[in-house]
Amino acid sequence: MTASILTAPDRADHVLTRAVLVDDHQLLAQSLALALGFEGIECTVADLSDRAALVREVVDGPPAVVLLDLDLGDPVGDGGELVAPFVTAGCRVLVVSGSTDVEQVCRALEAGAVGVIGKDSPFDRLLEAALAVARGEQVLTGDERQALLDQARRLRSAREQALAPFERLSAREGEVLRALAGGKSVGHIAMTSFVSEATVRSQVRAILTKLGVSSQLEAVAAAHRHQWLRSSR
Incomplete structure (x- = not known):
């Protein structure tokens, strides 16, 4: 994953002051939480030991910026599956992931994630992205976002064709x-x-x-x- 940020074209109309970091890379999560705290955003690093409790932690509080990894391991699994319930609760989800699976990333975007940034990006870029999402700012053009979605659809179509004989x-x-x-x-x-x-x-x-x-x-x-x-x- 490159350092590019991908977001939906809509701009939110208010700033979020709560953030939840859902990442199994504890050092990165805690560092981001500390930095966001200095910016006036109340942060927690989610407990990944219980998937249902994790979802409740995010959705039961005020709408939050959720910094979400996609590869969370057991028992949480694919972080992309958490995007929809988070978005439904009014959260803005920024995927912070090392995943190189374009389809996985785009499934998260299609589910309502406002953006994705590579986990290997410089720390100040990660922080900037999180703050931009908190402010509801658009950090990628609609055309750039659409290009990635189109690429995912092409990959999905090719995979479906390759799997057809197995059906x-x-x-x-x-x-x-x-x-x-x-x-x-x-x-x-x-x-x-x-x-x-x-x-x-x-x-x-x-x-x-x-x-x-x-x-x-x-x-x-x-x-x-x-x-x-x-x-x-």
Whole structure:
């Protein structure tokens, strides 16, 4: 992620004086909280040990600037999924993330985040961005924001096309492919499924045909390359 800031085109009509930092990088979060405090913004660093409690902490108070990381780990998970409830509560969400996943970033923007800035940006730039969001300022043109959203849509379309062959797999063929990707042999899959090896080999042939590949190795490589294993969970 570059140091660019991306925001929605609308300008808010009042300054927010409360901020919540939702980030598993505690040093960065605490440093930003301290700096924002000096600017007259009441700050808290959210506890990430309980997702539901985290949401309540943000939405039950006055509207806040939420500085939100996208990759928060367990039990919170994808920070982007928190954008909608925060925005609904009247908060302005600035994504402060190291994510290079354009689609993930744009999902946050589409959910209502007012901007995103790279976590690797200089500290004074991070602080400037947070203060700008608190003031409701626009820091990126609508055209620049739209360009990023368009890029995400192109990536999404390409990924959907790449995943289309996997949609033709039956439920059982999907299970077999996941087992192969997990390092299981045809014999092991047959034994644990209580079917013959011939049956499993027939299912493997169907997988190869539907994916347009010639070997189990190619099928597994395609599943990893197109992130089918993650999307099919």
